[in-house]
Amino acid sequence: MKARFLIVILLFILNKSFGQDTVIHVDLDKYAGKWYVIACIPTSVDKHWNYMTETYTIKKNGNVSIYTTYLKPNDHDKKKQLPKEKHLRSKGFPQKGSNNFKWKVQFFWPFKVDYLIEEVPADYSYTVVGHPEKKFLYFMSREKTMSDELYKQLALRYKEKGYDMSKMIRVPQ
Numbered sequence: 638m639k640a641r642f643l644i645v646i647l648l649f650i651l652n653k654s655f656g657q658d659t660v661i662h663v664d665l666d667k668y669a670g671k672w673y674v675i676a677c678i679p680t681s682v683d684k685h686w687n688y689m690t691e692t693y694t695i696k697k698n699g700n701v702s703i704y705t706t707y708l709k710p711n712d713h714d715k716k717k718q719l720p721k722e723k724h725l726r727s728k729g730f731p732q733k734g735s736n737n738f739k740w741k742v743q744f745f746w747p748f749k750v751d752y753l754i755e756e757v758p759a760d761y762s763y764t765v766v767g768h769p770e771k772k773f774l775y776f777m778s779r780e781k782t783m784s785d786e787l788y789k790q791l792a793l794r795y796k797e798k799g800y801d802m803s804k805m806i807r808v809p810q
Contacts, residue, residue: 662738663731663736668737668757670693671690671692671779672777672778673690673778673779674689674691674775675776675807675810676805676808677773677774677806678773678774679806680772680773685709686709687707687709688706688707689705689706691777692704699731700728700730700731702726702729703726703728703742704724704725704726705726705727706723707722707723708722709723728742728743730742737754738753738754739751750768752766755795762778762779763779763783763787764777765795771798771799774805
């Protein structure tokens with residue numbers, strides 16, 4: 638009984654030490670695959686991107702290969718007169734002892750950014766990714782759409798957690 642109580646207290650302290658209520662454990666094999674970015678509080682890099690997807694591939698060493706695709710408005714293929722799909726490759730490093738919910742992500746060497754998997758349901762149908770200092774937030778889904786009801790629930794929940802939801806933008810898919 639005391640051991641269970643101590644475990645619960647330690648998990649509570651661990652979650653609060655990151656300044657947010659994050660998930661307890663992320664199964665990387667279930668998290669792997671393609672995600673559609675539905676909405677975000679963007680970084681300065683991706684604030685004008687549309688049709689964003691993120692594909693996560695787990696490497697043998699436990700790190701994660703991240704392949705991001707996106708379109709930029711007004712950036713067209715001159716021959717086809719269609720928007721040009723662009724991509725970015727980055728690396729994810731799940732932090733030891735975090736049960737895979739706290740990562741460092743490296744977009745450009747040698748810099749790494751904090752990445753918190755804030756929420757993911759048991760069926761891994763959507764995820765919410767944030768930052769310890771609430772600098773960015775992403776709502777992602779396995780499908781190109783997310784129900785308005787779920788979107789509103791998430792927006793309210795993350796506003797209550799301290800994110801500035803006035804900066805949240807829907808990302809066209």
